[in-house]
Amino acid sequence: MNPFNYIDNHLTVDGVSVSEIATAVGTPVYIYSKAFFQARLVEFETAFADIPHLLCYSVKTCANLSLLKLSAENGFGADIVSGGELFKAIKAGLSPCRIVFSGVGKTASEMAEALRADILMFNVESAEELETLAQVAGNLNLRAKVALRVNPDVDPQTHPYIATGLKASKFGISHDEAITLYKQAAANPHLKVIGIDCHIGSQLTSVTPFVAAAEKLRDLAIELQSAGLNLRYLDMGGGLGIRYNNEIIPAVSEYAAVLKPLLKSLPGLTLILEPGRRIAGPSGALLVKVLYNKRNGSKNFVVTDGAMNDLIRPSLYGSYHRILPVLRTGASKNVVDVVGPVCESGDFLARERLLPAVKAGDLLAVLEAGAYGYSMSSNYNARLRAAEVLVENGFFRVIKSRESYEDLTRGEYI
Numbered sequence: 001m002n003p004f005n006y007i008d009n010h011l012t013v014d015g016v017s018v019s020e021i022a023t024a025v026g027t028p029v030y031i032y033s034k035a036f037f038q039a040r041l042v043e044f045e046t047a048f049a050d051i052p053h054l055l056c057y058s059v060k061t062c063a064n065l066s067l068l069k070l071s072a073e074n075g076f077g078a079d080i081v082s083g084g085e086l087f088k089a090i091k092a093g094l095s096p097c098r099i100v101f102s103g104v105g106k107t108a109s110e111m112a113e114a115l116r117a118d119i120l121m122f123n124v125e126s127a128e129e130l131e132t133l134a135q136v137a138g139n140l141n142l143r144a145k146v147a148l149r150v151n152p153d154v155d156p157q158t159h160p161y162i163a164t165g166l167k168a169s170k171f172g173i174s175h176d177e178a179i180t181l182y183k184q185a186a187a188n189p190h191l192k193v194i195g196i197d198c199h200i201g202s203q204l205t206s207v208t209p210f211v212a213a214a215e216k217l218r219d220l221a222i223e224l225q226s227a228g229l230n231l232r233y234l235d236m237g238g239g240l241g242i243r244y245n246n247e248i249i250p251a252v253s254e255y256a257a258v259l260k261p262l263l264k265s266l267p268g269l270t271l272i273l274e275p276g277r278r279i280a281g282p283s284g285a286l287l288v289k290v291l292y293n294k295r296n297g298s299k300n301f302v303v304t305d306g307a308m309n310d311l312i313r314p315s316l317y318g319s320y321h322r323i324l325p326v327l328r329t330g331a332s333k334n335v336v337d338v339v340g341p342v343c344e345s346g347d348f349l350a351r352e353r354l355l356p357a358v359k360a361g362d363l364l365a366v367l368e369a370g371a372y373g374y375s376m377s378s379n380y381n382a383r384l385r386a387a388e389v390l391v392e393n394g395f396f397r398v399i400k401s402r403e404s405y406e407d408l409t410r411g412e413y414i
């Protein structure tokens with residue numbers, strides 16, 4: 001399932017020639033399929049249509065305004081983790097009453113911004129954060145709607161950097177502390193307890209950990225309800241994985257099928273989910289151009305104009321991204337490292353990869369790069385951040401310009 005396909009040996013996205021995009025916009029460039037992104041939104045909406053639900057697109061996954069707007073148009077709310085994401089979500093037209101605010105380090109000013117915007121709910125991660133939130137709300141004479149992010153201590157069996165629901169991670173609150181904090185929150189006039197939340201990790205390839213976490217949250221919710229708390233939302237976070245290489249991933253319908261029965265024992269609660277990667281990941285690719293071939297000792301390198309500052313996932317997590325030549329030639333294949341110009345040996349897009357021989361000027365598409373691609377990009381080595389392009393109805397348009405040298409020095413003083 002992928003919007004990037006060959007037609008007559010030329011890579012296309014929804015019928016549009018990828019090399020035409022490169023000619024018009026240059027490289028490196030992120031390319032997203034609007035139709036594919038939208039189909040993923042609809043897939044989630046459809047799977048949960050028969051129960052009370054709110055789907056909050058995880059803004060940090062890929063935060064281009066055009067994609068945020070598309071999410072809003074398809075009934076999605078947003079899961080934000082900073083004041084900057086709140087600003088972008090509102091600017092894109094997302095309704096604050098469908099925004100949840102996650103993260104372990106919300107500042108007082110970010111809290112104030114979100115309170116003034118009247119977002120749906122704060123997912124609170126610690127006793128001190130709860131105290132600060134109550135103070136900020138009190139100063140503004142407002143009442144903060146809160147859920148506590150519970151750490152269900154389940155192993156999501158994913159990369160340690162993106163496993164968040166284990167006892168030893170910085171995220172969430174333990175079961176016992178949650179009970180104490182819920183009682184404190186319920187007694188505070190500046191807080192209104194409305195939900196219970198968790199997010200156990202990202203790129204999960206099995207539904208089993210979601211079920212284990214949901215069962216723990218359900219039991220805690222029942223305990224809290226019998227203690228007199230009026231919970232309205234059960235937020236199960238995001239995390240559903242995608243296929244990068246040869247992973248077998250659950251269908252969204254399967255994910256829905258295991259979560260929905262758990263809600264039956266919690267009548268009156270609305271399920272919130274915060275999907276990100278599953279929607280944006282396969283919708284986008286990073287297009288790069290080959291600069292040089294080189295050989296050091298026994299190793300072959302393909303040097304491209306795309307680097308770790310454009311797509312850090314391979315360097316940061318050792319992630320695998322499929323790489324396709326934009327022109328399929330039938331050339332003989334070699335094992336190569338695909339690397340960028342950045343001055344780090346950790347700068348690579350792929351290692352030990354069997355790829356058809358390429359020459360300077362050839363284009364390569366790094367697939368499944370829509371999630372945590374552009375949003376994690378940086379200006380390291382004073383490299384300009386790439387352009388972003390959206391393919392829509394047989395056409396393409398730039399949805400973020402490539403940065404300029406002026407952008408590089410904006411705000412700097414001598």
Ligand SMILES: *Cc1c(COP(=O)(O)O)cnc(C)c1O
Nearest residue numbers: 058102199202238239274276277
């Ligand atoms: C990152 C994140 C998500 C999105 O995770 P995906 O794996 O991209 O679906 C959702 N909720 C929270 C709290 C997150 O930190």
